[in-house]
Amino acid sequence: MNKYLSLIKFSHTIFAMPFAFIGFFLATKMNEFEWATLIYVILCMVFARSAAMAFNRYIDRDIDTKNERTAKVREIPNGTITPKNALFFVIMNSFLFVATTFFINTLCLALSPIALLVVLGYSYTKRFTALCHLVLGLGLALAPIGAFLAVSGEFNIIPLFFSAAVLFWVSGFDIIYS
Numbered sequence: 697m698n699k700y701l702s703l704i705k706f707s708h709t710i711f712a713m714p715f716a717f718i719g720f721f722l723a724t725k726m727n728e729f730e731w732a733t734l735i736y737v738i739l740c741m742v743f744a745r746s747a748a749m750a751f752n753r754y755i756d757r758d759i760d761t762k763n764e765r766t767a768k769v770r771e772i773p774n775g776t777i778t779p780k781n782a783l784f785f786v787i788m789n790s791f792l793f794v795a796t797t798f799f800i801n802t803l804c805l806a807l808s809p810i811a812l813l814v815v816l817g818y819s820y821t822k823r824f825t826a827l828c829h830l831v832l833g834l835g836l837a838l839a840p841i842g843a844f845l846a847v848s849g850e851f852n853i854i855p856l857f858f859s860a861a862v863l864f865w866v867s868g869f870d871i872i873y874s
Contacts, residue, residue: 700785703771704749709742715836715862716741719843719855727847736800737843743793747786748815748835754782755819790816800846807845811838829874833867 716737753760753772760766761773771777777785790812797804815835821828837859844855 699771699776700750703753703777703782703785704746706746708749709745712745712836712839713738713741715839715858716843718858719840719845720847722840722854722858723844723847723852730847733800733846736796737846739796740793740800740804740842740846741839743789743796744811744815747789747793747812748818750782750789751786751816752819754779754786757782786816801849803849804842804846807842811842814838829867829870830863832870833863833865836866837863 720734720737753770756766757770757772757779760770767773772779772782793812794805794808797808814831815838818828818831818835821831840855840858840862844852
């Protein structure tokens with residue numbers, strides 16, 4: 697279990713959780729608070745981020761093998777996790793993400809493939825555009841919107857302001873980090 701938590705950098709998921717909480721608690725100002733919905737939002741964050749982080753490691757495995765630093769510390773290049781098992785982990789978490797949205801509402805279920813496309817697609821954008829940082833930011837910026845939709849079941853401009861802040865903050869941070 698620890699090797700998969702390391703593969704997905706679970707601490708990064710904990711770090712990103714407040715982005716979803718922003719949307720959730722904004723929506724509860726206008727809608728009823730439900731513990732079940734909060735749990736579903738948390739599960740969606742964990743499943744989507746786990747799929748995205750593992751997919752990123754899976755896609756980068758050949759590059760990571762050639763890099764002396766990453767070849768030693770990343771789980772796929774150093775053999776701790778096989779590529780096949782990593783891909784299964786991605787598929788399982790993607791399925792669990794979509795399945796969890798089924799219990800939230802039809803809007804979240806309908807939008808779940810788009811959210812997955814964004815968070816999984818980031819891994820490919822690194823190969824062809826410097827704007828990949830914005831795609832990473834967009835992936836995390838979906839959290840306030842998604843959590844708001846989970847509670848309210850309808851679109852509203854309010855979470856867009858917070859999502860824009862998340863998009864630019866994460867993108868800027870990633871530019872500095874990279």
